[in-house]
Amino acid sequence: MLAGDRGLTAAEVAERVEAGAVNEAKRRTSRPFSAILRANLFTPLNAVIGILAVIAVTFGGWKQGLFAGVIIANILIGTIQELRAKRTLDKLSLMNQANAKVLRDGEVQEVPPDRIVKDDLVFVEPGDRVVVDGPVVESRNLEIDESLLTGEADPVAKAPGDEVRSGSFAVAGTGLFRAEHIGADSYAAKLVEEASKFTLARSELREGINRFIKLINWLIVPIAILLIVSQAADAQNWREIIVSTVAGIVPMIPEGLVLLTSVAFAVGVVRLGARKCLVQELPAIEGLARTDVLCLDKTGTLTEGGMDVDEIRPINGTAADAAFEALAALAAADDSPNPTMQAVAAHLQEKEVADPRWRVIDVMPFSSARKWSGTRFTDHGTWLLGAPDVLLDSAPDGTGDPVAMDADVLAAQGLRVLAxxxxxxxxTTGGVTGVKAQALVILRQRLRSTAAATLAYFKEQGVAVKIISGDSPAAVGAVAAQLGVEGAADTVDARRLPEDPEELADLLERATIFGRVKPHQKQAFVKALQSRGHTVAMTGDGVNDVLALKDADLGIAMGSGSAAARSVAQVVLLDDEFATLPHVVAEGRRVLGNIGRVSNLFLTKTVYAIALALFIAVGASIAWFAGNDPLPYPFLPIHQSLINAFTIGIPAFFLALAPTFDRARPGFVKRVLKFAIPAGICCAVPTFAVYLAALAHDGYDSALPQTTAAITLFSLALAALAIVAKPYTWWKGLLVGVCAGAFVLVLAVPPFARFYELELPGVWNTTAAAIAVGCGVAALLFWLVVRPKHLRD
Incomplete structure (x- = not known):
C-alpha cells in the first residue's frame, strides 16, 4: 500500500527495517572467510597428499612426510592471498556501488541498494539500474531497456501501472516505481541465484589446468597400482617398498600448480586495485592480455566526461536572445539532463540567461538511438536539440541543407555540433516533420591527456583499435586525428553499414573510425569481430554501451559512467583513467605468461615421475621373471622433497609473480604439453639409465645409486628450469644459481647429507651423472632447436 506521493516516512522505513522487509542484495565480488578457508583446505589434491604423507610417516618416519608441508603452504598462501584480494574487491566494489534514489518524506534521497525497503518509491533516470521490482507510479516518458532480461534491444516505454524488473535499466525519461518485490523475491535475484555466488569468469588458463589435473588423475591410479604390484615382489623389505612407492606417486601430483594460479590472480587483483581498477571477476585480467581488438567508445574514454560550449551561433535570421531563451527553456524542462545539456545549462548560467518559464506540454527525453531531445511548449511550439545530420537534410552529395554542411565543417575540426x-x-515514435534550423550549438570536447600515449601503446603491442561513437563521423575522425590514430581520415558512417554480417566483418577488418553508431550496432560490431576469431575488448560508460559490453570478451566500464554499464562490465576503471588499460594488459600478460612457465615445470615433473614409475615397474617385472634381485624405486619421499623444492616449488613461486611482456597466445594446454612431455622424458630416461648403471657398479645395499640418480634428476630438472625462466634477467640467473648451490650444499655438508639420506658421490658416480645430464640436456636442446616451427609455436 502506498504511503502517498511523499513516499514513506522515516517511521515507516524503520518499521520495515525492523520487520526485515529490506532489499538485502547478495554481493558476488567475494566470498566469506569461512568459504575461502574451506576452499583452500578441503581440496582433492590436499586429501591425496595428506593420505600419502600419513603412509610415509607411518612406515618411514617423520622426515619422509616432509613433502606434506606443501599442504600447509597451499592453505596459508592461498588463504592469505585470497583474503587480500577479498579486502581489495570489497573496498573497491563499495566505491563502484551506485546508490539508488528513493522518495521519502517528500524528498529524493540516495541510499545503498540494500537499504531499499518494501513500498519505497524509487526514482530512476537515464543510466540508472533497476534494482528491485514493482509497478510504475509516475512516468515522464520513461523508457526501460530490458535487453539483459529478454534479449530484446528496443527500449520499452513505461506508463503508470506497468511493471519494471530488476536487471533492466533506464535509457530515457524519468519515473517513480514502488518497490514491491525486493531481495531474493526480485526477478533478477531469482534468475541469477546461482550466478550471484562467488564465481570466476571463463578462463582458458584455469580450464587448461583443470584438464591437466583430470588427465593426471586418470593416469595416477593405474600407474600407482602397477608400481605397487611390481615392488611387492620384495616381500622382505615391505616397509621400504611402501615408502619408496609413495615417493613414486607424490611427484606425479602437480600440487602447487592450482595454488600458484590462484595466487597469481589474487595478486593481480590487488595490484590493479592500487590503480583504482576494480576487477569484478578475477580471471577477467586474463581477457585483455588475450585481446587483439579493442573497441573504444570516444565519449568518456578518449575524451573526458565533461565538455564546454564554445559558441552558440544563430542562423536563418534567428536572434541570439531567442536562441538563448529557447535553450534555457529546454534546459529547465529536462529533469534528467545528459552531459551535453549540462554543458549548455552551465554556459547559459555564465551568460546570466534566466529560465523564461515557458509552459511545457510534453518532454521528449534524449535517446542515443534517436540522437535528439525536445520539448513541446504551450505558446512556443516544439523545439528540438540534437545531431545536425539527423535533424537536418544533409545529403551526402552536397546538395542538402547548407546549415548541415556548415555543421560538418565544424565537426571536422574536432568540435561537437548540435542543431x-x-x-x-x-x-519519440513517429519521427520529426517540418524542421527549421534556428542555431548551432558548438561544444569543445576535452581530450584525455593520456589518450594519445595509450593508443600508441596498443599499436606497439599489435592490438587493433576500433573507435566507435554516436557522434558524426567527421567529429570522431577529427578527435582520432588529434590523437595520432592511423586511418582517421577514412571514417565510416554507421547509417550506411551493410546488413550482411560477413560484409560487416570485412568492413571492420579494414576500417578504424566509425560514427553515428547506434547501440545495437555496437553489439553487432563485437559479434562480427568475434566471428573472425578476434578476442574483443569493449570500453564504454553509457547505457548505449551496455549491449556491447555484455557480449564482448572483456567489458571495461568507466567509474563515472552509468550504473548499468558498470554492472555488466568485468573491469571498472574507478577513476575513469584510460591510461590504466596498459597496466591491465601488463597484469594479464604477467598472469598468463608466468602461469604458463610454472605449468611447464609442474607438468615436466609429472611426466618424468610417470615415466620413471613405468620404467621401474617394467624393469622390476623383467627382473622378477628373470629371477634377479627386485628393482627398487630410486628415491625416497625426502629425496623428492629436496628435488622438488629447489627445481619447482621455490623458483615457481618467484616466476609466477615476475613481470612479463609477452603477448598472450591461445592454445595453453597444447603449448605446455609440447614442452612438458619431451622435457619430462629427457629427465626420466637418463635418470633411469644412470640408476641402473650405479646399481650394477655399487650394489643394491649402497646409497650411491640413489644419490647418483638424485644428482642426475636434479640437474636435468634445473636445466628445464633454466630454459623455462627465459628471457633472462639478473635475478633469474641468481635464482637458478642459488637453487643449484643449495643442492650442492646438501651433498657437501655431512649433517645435511645424512638427513636427506644421500652420500657424497665419488669420481665414478659424478662422471656417470655428468654424462647422463649431458645426454639429457643435449636431447632437450635438440628438440627445442630442431623440431619444426609449427611444433615450437
Whole structure:
C-alpha cells in the first residue's frame, strides 16, 4: 500500500527495517572467510597428499612426510592471498556501488541498494539500474531497456501501472516505481541465484589446468597400482617398498600448480586495485592480455566526461536572445539532463540567461538511438536539440541543407555540433516533420591527456583499435586525428553499414573510425569481430554501451559512467583513467605468461615421475621373471622433497609473480604439453639409465645409486628450469644459481647429507651423472632447436 506521493516516512522505513522487509542484495565480488578457508583446505589434491604423507610417516618416519608441508603452504598462501584480494574487491566494489534514489518524506534521497525497503518509491533516470521490482507510479516518458532480461534491444516505454524488473535499466525519461518485490523475491535475484555466488569468469588458463589435473588423475591410479604390484615382489623389505612407492606417486601430483594460479590472480587483483581498477571477476585480467581488438567508445574514454560550449551561433535570421531563451527553456524542462545539456545549462548560467518559464506540454527525453531531445511548449511550439545530420537534410552529395554542411565543417575540426531547431511535429515514435534550423550549438570536447600515449601503446603491442561513437563521423575522425590514430581520415558512417554480417566483418577488418553508431550496432560490431576469431575488448560508460559490453570478451566500464554499464562490465576503471588499460594488459600478460612457465615445470615433473614409475615397474617385472634381485624405486619421499623444492616449488613461486611482456597466445594446454612431455622424458630416461648403471657398479645395499640418480634428476630438472625462466634477467640467473648451490650444499655438508639420506658421490658416480645430464640436456636442446616451427609455436 502506498504511503502517498511523499513516499514513506522515516517511521515507516524503520518499521520495515525492523520487520526485515529490506532489499538485502547478495554481493558476488567475494566470498566469506569461512568459504575461502574451506576452499583452500578441503581440496582433492590436499586429501591425496595428506593420505600419502600419513603412509610415509607411518612406515618411514617423520622426515619422509616432509613433502606434506606443501599442504600447509597451499592453505596459508592461498588463504592469505585470497583474503587480500577479498579486502581489495570489497573496498573497491563499495566505491563502484551506485546508490539508488528513493522518495521519502517528500524528498529524493540516495541510499545503498540494500537499504531499499518494501513500498519505497524509487526514482530512476537515464543510466540508472533497476534494482528491485514493482509497478510504475509516475512516468515522464520513461523508457526501460530490458535487453539483459529478454534479449530484446528496443527500449520499452513505461506508463503508470506497468511493471519494471530488476536487471533492466533506464535509457530515457524519468519515473517513480514502488518497490514491491525486493531481495531474493526480485526477478533478477531469482534468475541469477546461482550466478550471484562467488564465481570466476571463463578462463582458458584455469580450464587448461583443470584438464591437466583430470588427465593426471586418470593416469595416477593405474600407474600407482602397477608400481605397487611390481615392488611387492620384495616381500622382505615391505616397509621400504611402501615408502619408496609413495615417493613414486607424490611427484606425479602437480600440487602447487592450482595454488600458484590462484595466487597469481589474487595478486593481480590487488595490484590493479592500487590503480583504482576494480576487477569484478578475477580471471577477467586474463581477457585483455588475450585481446587483439579493442573497441573504444570516444565519449568518456578518449575524451573526458565533461565538455564546454564554445559558441552558440544563430542562423536563418534567428536572434541570439531567442536562441538563448529557447535553450534555457529546454534546459529547465529536462529533469534528467545528459552531459551535453549540462554543458549548455552551465554556459547559459555564465551568460546570466534566466529560465523564461515557458509552459511545457510534453518532454521528449534524449535517446542515443534517436540522437535528439525536445520539448513541446504551450505558446512556443516544439523545439528540438540534437545531431545536425539527423535533424537536418544533409545529403551526402552536397546538395542538402547548407546549415548541415556548415555543421560538418565544424565537426571536422574536432568540435561537437548540435542543431537547435523548431518542428511542426515530433514524437519519440513517429519521427520529426517540418524542421527549421534556428542555431548551432558548438561544444569543445576535452581530450584525455593520456589518450594519445595509450593508443600508441596498443599499436606497439599489435592490438587493433576500433573507435566507435554516436557522434558524426567527421567529429570522431577529427578527435582520432588529434590523437595520432592511423586511418582517421577514412571514417565510416554507421547509417550506411551493410546488413550482411560477413560484409560487416570485412568492413571492420579494414576500417578504424566509425560514427553515428547506434547501440545495437555496437553489439553487432563485437559479434562480427568475434566471428573472425578476434578476442574483443569493449570500453564504454553509457547505457548505449551496455549491449556491447555484455557480449564482448572483456567489458571495461568507466567509474563515472552509468550504473548499468558498470554492472555488466568485468573491469571498472574507478577513476575513469584510460591510461590504466596498459597496466591491465601488463597484469594479464604477467598472469598468463608466468602461469604458463610454472605449468611447464609442474607438468615436466609429472611426466618424468610417470615415466620413471613405468620404467621401474617394467624393469622390476623383467627382473622378477628373470629371477634377479627386485628393482627398487630410486628415491625416497625426502629425496623428492629436496628435488622438488629447489627445481619447482621455490623458483615457481618467484616466476609466477615476475613481470612479463609477452603477448598472450591461445592454445595453453597444447603449448605446455609440447614442452612438458619431451622435457619430462629427457629427465626420466637418463635418470633411469644412470640408476641402473650405479646399481650394477655399487650394489643394491649402497646409497650411491640413489644419490647418483638424485644428482642426475636434479640437474636435468634445473636445466628445464633454466630454459623455462627465459628471457633472462639478473635475478633469474641468481635464482637458478642459488637453487643449484643449495643442492650442492646438501651433498657437501655431512649433517645435511645424512638427513636427506644421500652420500657424497665419488669420481665414478659424478662422471656417470655428468654424462647422463649431458645426454639429457643435449636431447632437450635438440628438440627445442630442431623440431619444426609449427611444433615450437
Amino acid at each position: 537547435l531547431v523548431t518542428a511542426e511535429s515530433a514524437s
